[in-house]
Structure formats: C-alpha cells, structure tokens
Amino acid sequence: MLQRLVPVAALIALLAAPVSAFAGLELSEAWVRALPPVQRNTAAYLTLRNAGDSVITVTGGHAAGADRLEIHRSEQVEGTMRMRQVSELTLAPGEQLQLQPGGVHLMLLGLQKMPAEGEQVELCLTLAASDPVCIVAPVQRRAGGADHSHH
Template identity: 45%
Template sequence: MNVLRLVLGFALACSASACVVAADDCAPVIEKPWVRAAPPGATTLAGYLVLRNPCSAAVVVTDVESRDFGMPMIHRSEVVEGVSRMRHVGELTLAPGESLVFAPGGLHLMLMKPERALAEGDEVGVRLVLADGRRVFAVFPVRREAP
C-alpha cells in the first residue's frame, strides 16, 4: 500500500508542477501576420501583425529575427513637427491582456536585405525575441493588401 501512495503522490506532484511550468511559459501571440509585397528588386519590405499578451504578467519584446532578412527591425512611423519619420524601437512592453497593432503608418517590422526575391504568395518566418530570451515565431504570408 505504501508503494501505491508513493506512486500516486509522485504523479500528483508531477502534474501540479507541470501546471506551474505551463503557466510560467505563457507567451505573447502573433495574429494576422503579413508582409506587404514590394516591386522586384526591393531591398526593404514591411511586416504587420497584431501582438497579443494573454499572460498575467507583462511581456517585453526586445528584438526581431528572421532567416529571410539580413536586417529585420521594429520601427514606428510618426509625424514630428509636420515631418513624417521612422524611428527604431528598442523594446516594446505589453501589459497583461494588452494588444499592439503593427499597421501601415504606425508600428511595423522593417524587413531589410531580403535573402531572396519575394513575391505575392510567398511566406517568410519571423521571430520576436523576448527579454527573457524566449522567441515567438510566426509565418508571414507576402500579400498586396492586409488580410
């Protein structure tokens, strides 16, 4: 009988710790990803998405990576004293339950130095790097217009 209690206790402890790990591994979700198709020979494209934080803690995005682009970055378009400018964004913090919209004319992925020619219908992979070292991956279809 003691062996049965030991086995059941171990199983219960393992399942409880698995629940804790699953809760701690909460990560932001990339929704509606897409890259705007550009003319042949273009060296810079733009990526858009909705980034949602379903977690109970804030999440910090520090960088973007892609094997399909030599220099991906997060940028924000803004008007300063009547002049439109693009600025590199060092990091983004999403509060619990918050969503950020990456859209034309605002926050976006600046995808420079494509590794291959991209046309409508192609797909590229993009990873958002979190402050804790984790990465959130999504496939971005190349499209002429937003989905």
C-alpha cells in the first residue's frame, strides 16, 4: 500500500508547485500587464531558469487570446527607449533570465480582447529541442519598474 502512495504523493507535490517546468526549463513569477480595453497589445513578464544540464533555446511562443507572441528587448537608441524583436533566447545550464519591464519581455500582439486585471492568461514558450513549456499568468497593473504602458 505504501508503494502506491509514494507516486501519488509525488504527483500531488508536482501539481502544487508554483513553477512550471519541462525539459529543464522552469517558468515562474509570470504576470501580464493590464491595459485599457481599447489596446490590442500588451506585455508579459516572467522568470526563466534552465534547471537542466544542456543549453535551452526559446524560439517564440503563444498566448491564449493573442494572434501572436513575440520576444522583445527594450533598449536606449539615441536617447529614446525602443523595442526590438529578438528571434530567440538561449540559456546555459543553471542560467536564469528575468523578463521584466525595461528589458527583455514578451509581447502579446493582436489580442481579441484585453484581459482584465484579476484574470489569467496561459503563456507557452516554444523550445528548439522539445515541447512547449506553459505557465498561467495573472493579469495585473503593477509596473515593477519603469512604466511601459505604451505596450
């Protein structure tokens, strides 16, 4: 009887974890920026950690309710903050990358409707060498740094 309880307990612990992980990539601290309902695009932020023993390459993704999801990097260009699309993110074993306002982030483009504060959005990242990794992100207004409400 104890042998049957151990796998069930392990499964319950895995499902209760606040981190989404697959193929060594852990996703945590995800959130989507709430913007006025007339906006068609918004940004999403989260932390990525390579808990595996090989390089992980994120090549894109998708988000519930959006036509497309792109990886972007905010950078200063001639005194003006601009966004530039990034084709991929590469994480070495043990490396962590925080996607945050004013830096690397995800853009949810072509939203069918702007998610409201308090709702949740499923974000899935596409990996070069394995299946997508997904996490559910709450929608909130907090800026967490520089305000990039123009997203």
